[in-house]
Amino acid sequence: MPHPSPSPAAGSAEPQRRARRKNARPGELLAAALDLFVEKGYAATRVEEVAARAGVSKGTLFLYFPSKEELFKAVVRENIAGRFAEWQRELDSFEGDSEALLRRCYTVWWERIGSTKAAGITKLMCSEARNFPALAHFYHQEVMQPGTALVRCILERGIARGEIRPLDLDTGVYLVLSPMMFLMFWQNTMAGCLPARTDDTSETAPCASMPFSPEAYLEAQIDNLLRGLRP
Amino acid sequence: MPHPSPSPAAGSAEPQRRARRKNARPGELLAAALDLFVEKGYAATRVEEVAARAGVSKGTLFLYFPSKEELFKAVVRENIAGRFAEWQRELDSFEGDSEALLRRCYTVWWERIGSTKAAGITKLMCSEARNFPALAHFYHQEVMQPGTALVRCILERGIARGEIRPLDLDTGVYLVLSPMMFLMFWQNTMAGCLPARTDDTSETAPCASMPFSPEAYLEAQIDNLLRGLRP
Amino acid sequence: MPHPSPSPAAGSAEPQRRARRKNARPGELLAAALDLFVEKGYAATRVEEVAARAGVSKGTLFLYFPSKEELFKAVVRENIAGRFAEWQRELDSFEGDSEALLRRCYTVWWERIGSTKAAGITKLMCSEARNFPALAHFYHQEVMQPGTALVRCILERGIARGEIRPLDLDTGVYLVLSPMMFLMFWQNTMAGCLPARTDDTSETAPCASMPFSPEAYLEAQIDNLLRGLRP
Amino acid sequence: MPHPSPSPAAGSAEPQRRARRKNARPGELLAAALDLFVEKGYAATRVEEVAARAGVSKGTLFLYFPSKEELFKAVVRENIAGRFAEWQRELDSFEGDSEALLRRCYTVWWERIGSTKAAGITKLMCSEARNFPALAHFYHQEVMQPGTALVRCILERGIARGEIRPLDLDTGVYLVLSPMMFLMFWQNTMAGCLPARTDDTSETAPCASMPFSPEAYLEAQIDNLLRGLRP
DNA sequence: GATGAATGAGCGTTCATTCAT
DNA sequence: TATGAATGAACGCTCATTCAT
Numbered sequence: 001m002p003h004p005s006p007s008p009a010a011g012s013a014e015p016q017r018r019a020r021r022k023n024a025r026p027g028e029l030l031a032a033a034l035d036l037f038v039e040k041g042y043a044a045t046r047v048e049e050v051a052a053r054a055g056v057s058k059g060t061l062f063l064y065f066p067s068k069e070e071l072f073k074a075v076v077r078e079n080i081a082g083r084f085a086e087w088q089r090e091l092d093s094f095e096g097d098s099e100a101l102l103r104r105c106y107t108v109w110w111e112r113i114g115s116t117k118a119a120g121i122t123k124l125m126c127s128e129a130r131n132f133p134a135l136a137h138f139y140h141q142e143v144m145q146p147g148t149a150l151v152r153c154i155l156e157r158g159i160a161r162g163e164i165r166p167l168d169l170d171t172g173v174y175l176v177l178s179p180m181m182f183l184m185f186w187q188n189t190m191a192g193c194l195p196a197r198t199d200d201t202s203e204t205a206p207c208a209s210m211p212f213s214p215e216a217y218l219e220a221q222i223d224n225l226l227r228g229l230r231p
Numbered sequence: 232m233p234h235p236s237p238s239p240a241a242g243s244a245e246p247q248r249r250a251r252r253k254n255a256r257p258g259e260l261l262a263a264a265l266d267l268f269v270e271k272g273y274a275a276t277r278v279e280e281v282a283a284r285a286g287v288s289k290g291t292l293f294l295y296f297p298s299k300e301e302l303f304k305a306v307v308r309e310n311i312a313g314r315f316a317e318w319q320r321e322l323d324s325f326e327g328d329s330e331a332l333l334r335r336c337y338t339v340w341w342e343r344i345g346s347t348k349a350a351g352i353t354k355l356m357c358s359e360a361r362n363f364p365a366l367a368h369f370y371h372q373e374v375m376q377p378g379t380a381l382v383r384c385i386l387e388r389g390i391a392r393g394e395i396r397p398l399d400l401d402t403g404v405y406l407v408l409s410p411m412m413f414l415m416f417w418q419n420t421m422a423g424c425l426p427a428r429t430d431d432t433s434e435t436a437p438c439a440s441m442p443f444s445p446e447a448y449l450e451a452q453i454d455n456l457l458r459g460l461r462p
Numbered sequence: 463m464p465h466p467s468p469s470p471a472a473g474s475a476e477p478q479r480r481a482r483r484k485n486a487r488p489g490e491l492l493a494a495a496l497d498l499f500v501e502k503g504y505a506a507t508r509v510e511e512v513a514a515r516a517g518v519s520k521g522t523l524f525l526y527f528p529s530k531e532e533l534f535k536a537v538v539r540e541n542i543a544g545r546f547a548e549w550q551r552e553l554d555s556f557e558g559d560s561e562a563l564l565r566r567c568y569t570v571w572w573e574r575i576g577s578t579k580a581a582g583i584t585k586l587m588c589s590e591a592r593n594f595p596a597l598a599h600f601y602h603q604e605v606m607q608p609g610t611a612l613v614r615c616i617l618e619r620g621i622a623r624g625e626i627r628p629l630d631l632d633t634g635v636y637l638v639l640s641p642m643m644f645l646m647f648w649q650n651t652m653a654g655c656l657p658a659r660t661d662d663t664s665e666t667a668p669c670a671s672m673p674f675s676p677e678a679y680l681e682a683q684i685d686n687l688l689r690g691l692r693p
Numbered sequence: 694m695p696h697p698s699p700s701p702a703a704g705s706a707e708p709q710r711r712a713r714r715k716n717a718r719p720g721e722l723l724a725a726a727l728d729l730f731v732e733k734g735y736a737a738t739r740v741e742e743v744a745a746r747a748g749v750s751k752g753t754l755f756l757y758f759p760s761k762e763e764l765f766k767a768v769v770r771e772n773i774a775g776r777f778a779e780w781q782r783e784l785d786s787f788e789g790d791s792e793a794l795l796r797r798c799y800t801v802w803w804e805r806i807g808s809t810k811a812a813g814i815t816k817l818m819c820s821e822a823r824n825f826p827a828l829a830h831f832y833h834q835e836v837m838q839p840g841t842a843l844v845r846c847i848l849e850r851g852i853a854r855g856e857i858r859p860l861d862l863d864t865g866v867y868l869v870l871s872p873m874m875f876l877m878f879w880q881n882t883m884a885g886c887l888p889a890r891t892d893d894t895s896e897t898a899p900c901a902s903m904p905f906s907p908e909a910y911l912e913a914q915i916d917n918l919l920r921g922l923r924p
Numbered sequence: 925g926a927t928g929a930a931t932g933a934g935c936g937t938t939c940a941t942t943c944a945t
Numbered sequence: 946t947a948t949g950a951a952t953g954a955a956c957g958c959t960c961a962t963t964c965a966t
């Protein structure tokens with residue numbers, strides 16, 4: 001095995017690449033689409049760019065997703081909407097008290113959504129909902145409704161167990177949800193503190209002088225929320 | 232009355248009005264642009280529409296602003312004035328306890344910002360921050376920083392008076408601010424509740440099944456916040 | 463039974479069927495193409511659809527026909543066979559008067575051509591003539607010329623027998639032919655009476671208010687033609 | 694006036710060209726569109742080509758016509774549909790007998806439609822109706838319906854005056870119309886005899902060996918029709 | 925031979941921008 | 946100064962054609 005690394009390695013793995021790619025394509029496209037949608041927004045993302053980032057041509061994208069709109073929906077389903085069933089199961093089988101449940105809820109959300117690119121989707125959706133009513137409807141149906149339903153379950157359970165003071169649930173769910181939403185907005189706007197974009201202009205991080213730790217924020221919110229919800 | 236009809240000088244106060252209009256032009260364009268940018272977002276707003284709403288032609292707009300991008304920047308700069316000095320004075324002279332102060336703070340914010348077009352500017356700014364990093368920086372310094380400073384004052388005062396439990400202020404300020412930001416986003420996206428599309432599928436307004444009253448939300452947040460902040 | 467599963471020779475009569483299919487391929491493709499070209503026109507027919515209807519893949523079609531254009535040409539050549547010799551024989555042996563002959567002529571034409579897919583070929587050919595001048599020429603020589611010759615015979619016979627008034631035959635043949643051509647066009651266009659579009663405006667089938675029965679039309683035409691041709 | 698002709702003549706007429714063109718543009722575009730639609734069909738005609746033939750850019754076309762479909766409709770209205778009112782007036786004020794009326798009807802039709810490019814529209818419409826149901830509907834409503842209504846008027850008048858034998862009008866109108874339609878098809882398919890296209894390939898006229906005079910055909914048809922319609 | 929994943933030129937349409945008037 | 950006719954680059958999407966397997 002001489003020259004293992006810098007060699008172009010042209011040869012053995014080529015034949016099956018086509019077949020192997022075929023299965024990988026949707027995932028690669030979804031990943032590229034997630035990146036670009038979050039980075040530039042829905043309207044400003046060109047499908048050709050998504051295709052290019054996934055290493056294929058424009059036409060190929062339409063082999064897997066019939067339209068830009070469906071591509072976006074697939075991104076949402078892949079990264080958010082498709083996971084509610086699992087979360088509901090986790091919730092149903094949880095055995096601790098409401099404080100533990102809420103803390104776990106925030107932790108899990110932060111790990112799986114809040115700190116990932118998926119959080120950018122929510123910000124994007126809120127930014128462009130008015131211009132793409134069909135997408136807004138889809139997002140509402142597939143994400144907002146299940147999300148609020150999940151939180152409502154948690155609160156109802158806590159009230160039933162006497163661990164949470166009775167409160168109007170229609171607005172109560174937003175006591176739990178709004179910190180998450182705030183974080184998703186914050187992370188994807190003011191927080192140029194993220195590794196910063198690598199493409200065009202040199203970009204001084206806007207919040208350089210204003211410390212903000214999402215984890216600390218979340219911690220403070222959950223603490224305060226729990227105090228406030230106590231019976 | 233010689234040459235009554237073909238003379239071009241028909242009309243008395245015209246020249247003056249023309250001149251008056253000329254000075255007002257940039258302002259009228261900025262006002263129209265503000266409305267439309269807030270209403271539809273940056274990308275979806277057409278310069279022709281801005282010009283039309285300002286009562287001038289498309290070409291005239293480009294006489295005052297060299298490009299759509301510069302128009303947008305001018306709109307944001309124009310509308311994010313500092314009213315913080317006034318608020319700081321109101322705060323300094325407040326004599327009630329922290330609960331009253333915080334409640335008043337939310338009320339005043341809702342009346343002067345949250346329920347007005349100003350909230351739309353914030354949402355707009357956040358939505359487009361990635362595309363206009365310089366503006367995002369500007370906004371952060373001129374709005375976010377003073378805003379957090381103000382809230383920090385309130386909390387420090389409360390802690391000093393023993394009305395608020397000690398807590399890390401760097402993150403604590405966001406306990407107060409995040410409901411406001413959440414509301415500004417919410418009001419300008421999901422609550423758009425467009426009158427349903429008329430084309431293919433029957434689509435009820437997206438928020439039909441998810442009631443949300445900003446006032447009720449604010450009430451619930453302030454209540455819970457105050458409970459949580461109690462020593 | 464060694465190697466039962468991974469052996470590719472699984473199946474008994476498969477090889478033969480494969481071979482049989484292989485010879486039938488071009489014909490199956492031509493048949494599918496005929497259907498679709500007649501149904502949707504040249505431009506609107508997608509080669510993939512032709513391949514699918516013939517039960518093969520898109521790539522396979524291009525194995526047999528080098529391009530969509532050549533496929534079209536092959537379809538037209540294949541389907542415009544000459545049945546004129548047979549009709550000439552039937553005409554030569556006819557013994558009734560001219561009215562009976564002309565009536566029979568229309569009836570036979572309607573049964574064998576007018577009401578069948580063959581009419582669709584004619585309409586197709588006429589519709590695409592400008593894009594395929596060579597085919598138009600071919601069609602003119604192989605179909606139009608013999609057709610007019612046949613009708614000319616009928617008229618000459620009638621004039622000779624004193625049953626038809628003398629008239630210029632060069633144009634007279636079209637008195638007989640034009641109703642047929644009109645019908646072939648009509649049947650394959652306006653009479654499509656598509657099941658109404660389902661999207662925006664309420665659109666009843668285009669011919670709803672304009673009743674048209676091919677048989678009644680043919681009947682009226684032959685009646686009027688015979689009256690007009692009487693000496 | 695030295696060098697009057699080869700001089701570029703740049704100078705006097707330039708200033709008003711813009712304004713003058715503005716009024717002329719729709720007409721120029723409609724003329725170009727008529728040419729191309731008739732020449733290549735609806736689907737195969739590219740709007741960019743229409744614009745180019747009218748001497749403007751693609752975008753300019755959309756300044757005057759909001760879509761390709763509306764451009765086509767405008768062509769139809771300009772060349773056919775918009776004239777029925779005038780024809781109806783001419784019909785209402787006609788004072789001769791039915792033979793004179795029908796002869797005049799054919800003559801006028803031939804001069805204003807049949808022998809012009811407008812005839813190509815009907816052929817086009819029949820060729821592509823199935824693929825563009827909206828256009829088919831429009832054409833049916835704006836052309837076929839008024840056309841048949843007009844002919845029906847003529848026949849009813851003749852029957853009332855005892856100059857035409859009673860006959861079922863629903864099919865009777867087609868006795869009058871089908872020769873026109875036949876001619877429109879014929880002229881625009883088999884009759885490469887027209888001055889032949891000047892663009893790409895050398896095209897031998899397909900009907901070289903088969904004499905066909907539209908005028909003679911029309912003459913024969915009207916003669917025979919009148920004989921057939923006599924009471 | 926047969927497949928179907930991949931391509932890319934081309935379509936109708938939009939809209940920020942220009943410039944002759 | 947103000948206009949609005951004109952532009953052309955770009956978009957989302959289609960589909961005949963190619964070619965590695």
